[in-house]
Each structure stands twice: as C-alpha cells, then as structure tokens.
Amino acid sequence: MWQRQKGGDSSALLQAKNINIGVGVQDVEYISKKMAMEVFSAYSRDAFQLMSERVEVFAHTYIEHLLRESPESIENIKDPGVQAAILDAEAAYAKTGDDDLGSLLVDILAKRTMNMSRDVVQLALSESISVAQKLTSQQYSSLSLIFLLRHVKLGAGNIPELHQKMRDNLAPVVAEAAVTNTDAQHLVATGCAVLQAVPSTIPNAFLRTYPGFFCLGLDPNDVTVKQLPDEYFGPCLRDPEKVQVHSADSEVLAERMEKNQATTDHRQMLENLLVANQMLPDDVINEIASIVPPISHVHERWEKSIFGQLTLTSVGTVLAHSNILRVTQGKFDAPLKIFLPTS
Structure with a gap:
C-alpha cells in the first residue's frame, strides 16, 4: 500500500517494534x-x-x-x-x-x-x-491483463469459485487496462512484451486454461467414454445429465493419469475428451462479461489490436505482478518466483 508519511529531519517514521535494524x-x-x-x-x-x-x-x-x-x-x-x-x-x-x-x-x-x-x-x-517510469498506470494494467490470460492459473474448485476469482483479480485489472495498438507497440518497444506469431483471444485463453469449467458435457454412453475407467469422469458442471473428464485442466489430468499409470492410448483419449464439446467463444465472453462487465469493451479492442500476439518478458512479468498486487489490494498473493523460476 502506498503511504504518504512525512516527519522531521531526524525521524524515520518506522512503525516497527523490537526489530534490530542496526545501521x-x-x-x-x-x-x-x-x-x-x-x-x-x-x-x-x-x-x-x-x-x-x-x-x-x-x-x-x-x-x-x-x-x-x-x-x-x-x-x-x-x-x-x-x-x-x-x-x-x-x-x-x-x-x-x-x-x-x-x-x-x-x-x-x-x-x-x-x-x-x-x-x-x-x-x-x-x-x-x-x-x-516509461509506462502509464493503464499500461501497467494492460501488462497485468496479459499476465492473467497467458501466465496465471486462478485456483478454483468449481464455477462459482472461478467467478469470484474473476471478480477479485480480473475486474480491477480490466477496469484500468489500455488496449490499443499504440499501447501494444509501446510495451514491445520498452521491452515488456514480445510479439508471437499466433494470436490468442480472451475467450480462447479461458478455454485453454480452464477447459473443465467450460465443458458442455459428454454423453455417458459415448463409445470413447465407455472405453475409459469411470474414475476419470464425473457429472458435468453445466449439465448433470452428462459427464465430463473430472479435471479442471490438463495439469490436473496429467497428475491423475500419472498416478493411475494410464496407458498411452488412454492418455490421448482423455486429453482429447478434456477439451471436447466446449462452450463457444462468444458464450464464454458473455459469461465473463456477466461477472466483469468491462471485459466486453476490452474484448472488442483486443480483437482489433495486436494484443492477442503479446506475451510478457521477464521485465513485463515483474511489472505486471507488482501492479496486480496493487490493484487487487493483496487478493492476488502468488509470489513472483512462481512466474520467474531460476531453475
């Protein structure tokens, strides 16, 4: 939190007790x-x-x-x-x-x-x-938006929890983000981001990161489903009459398959079913907009700019991380080292 404290020439204004801070x-x-x-x-x-x-x-x-x-x-x-x-x-x-x-x-x-x-x-x-010092506050939040879409996985156990994570983390970032070609070019010029050949849309980023939460369900009598162990499936989160791979994302699924020593064939089928019958991108962005209304306007600008091609450098990651700590007032608390591993 930014604090505007001020004292006399000889005071340090340190509100810390019983700490030996030496010289x-x-x-x-x-x-x-x-x-x-x-x-x-x-x-x-x-x-x-x-x-x-x-x-x-x-x-x-x-x-x-x-x-x-x-x-x-x-x-x-x-x-x-x-x-x-x-x-x-x-x-x-x-x-x-x-x-x-x-x-x-x-x-x-x-x-x-x-x-x-x-x-x-x-x-x-x-x-x-x-x-x-070369960026505006809105450009910090633009970096934080890319950070959330490309580099962060908001831990959630169900759809309502994911929605709350969006309110806590996505909403304050979207509210301040500047998403134009000029901003994107400036982020590249200052070394905060680099251009990738293949662009990503906002709804596709959510579909890729959280496939289990945007699945419309599978027929429990489907031939492929029947070939696989029941332990990999559960009721569909959006249609209880159907089933879905019981994993929020590919990492959770990979851990489960490794634990169960799944065969190569089963691994491939499960990975395909995890992303099968997903919601349409338009439906995804509409759902997100019902939770975070400003995302609609940002999505429109995103589609007309090169923002979908940006990914963050180490410098951009540092700025995005610090900014999201600021705008979420501590609700986002993942340490920087997670996103900049040294080994």
Missing part, C-alpha cells in the same frame, strides 16, 4: 537524502524542494515496506547494486510524484533488496525500476 536505516537516510540531493542539485530551487519532499516520502514508504516483508534484508542496503536501484527508483518517483508509479517502485525495489543472487530475477527487477 541499515541510517544508510537509507544517507542514500535517499544526501546522494539523491546531489543528483537533483542542478534543478531549480522550487523543483529541488518538491523532489526532496517526494524522496523523503518514498524512502519512508520503502523502509516500512521492507521491514514488514523482510526486516533482515535491511542490511542488504549496504550493497552498491541495491544502492543504485534505490537511487533509480526514488529519482523516478521524485520526477513524477505519481503514486501508482511510487507503489510499483516500492514493491519492486523491496524485492530487489531481498534478492542478492545475480540471476534472471534480480536482473529483471533492476531493469523494471528503469522501465516502470
């Missing part, structure tokens, strides 16, 4: 107020004063965030790479005063402070601090 906070105060001021010294007096105030706000918010998430990481602020990241982040916020940008930068900077391994995640976090 870490002093290091932050020095970096934020002294080194940053040297960078901003070329600005006019009024600009310098405003940027100084913003740096102070940013520093306090960052320290408090870090103390909540990983108080032991405060010692990492002594590292030159972390100090460079701090200066980049506070400079970006000081120049704009944009609270959405400030919120993203605090989250990304805290993650960068915690990550002392020189790996893809650390590099992506550092680069994201630079790129974040």
Whole structure:
C-alpha cells in the first residue's frame, strides 16, 4: 500500500517494534537524502524542494515496506547494486510524484533488496525500476491483463469459485487496462512484451486454461467414454445429465493419469475428451462479461489490436505482478518466483 508519511529531519517514521535494524536505516537516510540531493542539485530551487519532499516520502514508504516483508534484508542496503536501484527508483518517483508509479517502485525495489543472487530475477527487477517510469498506470494494467490470460492459473474448485476469482483479480485489472495498438507497440518497444506469431483471444485463453469449467458435457454412453475407467469422469458442471473428464485442466489430468499409470492410448483419449464439446467463444465472453462487465469493451479492442500476439518478458512479468498486487489490494498473493523460476 502506498503511504504518504512525512516527519522531521531526524525521524524515520518506522512503525516497527523490537526489530534490530542496526545501521541499515541510517544508510537509507544517507542514500535517499544526501546522494539523491546531489543528483537533483542542478534543478531549480522550487523543483529541488518538491523532489526532496517526494524522496523523503518514498524512502519512508520503502523502509516500512521492507521491514514488514523482510526486516533482515535491511542490511542488504549496504550493497552498491541495491544502492543504485534505490537511487533509480526514488529519482523516478521524485520526477513524477505519481503514486501508482511510487507503489510499483516500492514493491519492486523491496524485492530487489531481498534478492542478492545475480540471476534472471534480480536482473529483471533492476531493469523494471528503469522501465516502470516509461509506462502509464493503464499500461501497467494492460501488462497485468496479459499476465492473467497467458501466465496465471486462478485456483478454483468449481464455477462459482472461478467467478469470484474473476471478480477479485480480473475486474480491477480490466477496469484500468489500455488496449490499443499504440499501447501494444509501446510495451514491445520498452521491452515488456514480445510479439508471437499466433494470436490468442480472451475467450480462447479461458478455454485453454480452464477447459473443465467450460465443458458442455459428454454423453455417458459415448463409445470413447465407455472405453475409459469411470474414475476419470464425473457429472458435468453445466449439465448433470452428462459427464465430463473430472479435471479442471490438463495439469490436473496429467497428475491423475500419472498416478493411475494410464496407458498411452488412454492418455490421448482423455486429453482429447478434456477439451471436447466446449462452450463457444462468444458464450464464454458473455459469461465473463456477466461477472466483469468491462471485459466486453476490452474484448472488442483486443480483437482489433495486436494484443492477442503479446506475451510478457521477464521485465513485463515483474511489472505486471507488482501492479496486480496493487490493484487487487493483496487478493492476488502468488509470489513472483512462481512466474520467474531460476531453475
């Protein structure tokens, strides 16, 4: 959460008790107020004063965030790479005063402070601090929309639960997303996304990710169904007189088949039946629109743009993840490492 706290010259405004933070906070105060001021010294007096105030706000918010998430990481602020990241982040916020940008930068900077391994995640976090200031709040949410459609699987046990997940995670992202060719081209130009040859529509993304929730059912007397063990089937979620493969998606099905040591032939038949007799794309988008009304307008713009061809880079993933934490106010809580594995 972005906090606008402000105190006197010698106060740290740290709402943390019984935490031994050593000299870490002093290091932050020095970096934020002294080194940053040297960078901003070329600005006019009024600009310098405003940027100084913003740096102070940013520093306090960052320290408090870090103390909540990983108080032991405060010692990492002594590292030159972390100090460079701090200066980049506070400079970006000081120049704009944009609270959405400030919120993203605090989250990304805290993650960068915690990550002392020189790996893809650390590099992506550092680069994201630079790129974040080149995007609008609406473009952050555009990245989060791609993130949800292409890279995330919202865990749900039934259709009502999936609908609630949409309200919690998809709705706030869709409400802010900017989906035009200009936005798409900008996301590519800033290194947040890359173009793929084969586009994907919004309803097809849901059909691909959640096939078990959009199945219209199979005839229980179907020849293929009869050839397979009953344990793989259950009542259709949308038509109790029919059956469906009793798996929400291909990963759940694969685990079940592996556990039961299914034959190669049975595996192929089950994989085909999982995606058989699915809802039409138009019906899918209409159902989603009944839960998240703004998706209709976004879907129309998506179809007329190159957004369907975009997939996220590591930098785009970092920004999308931080933004969705912001707009869902913590309802989306999957850690970044899930989406940027290092091994």
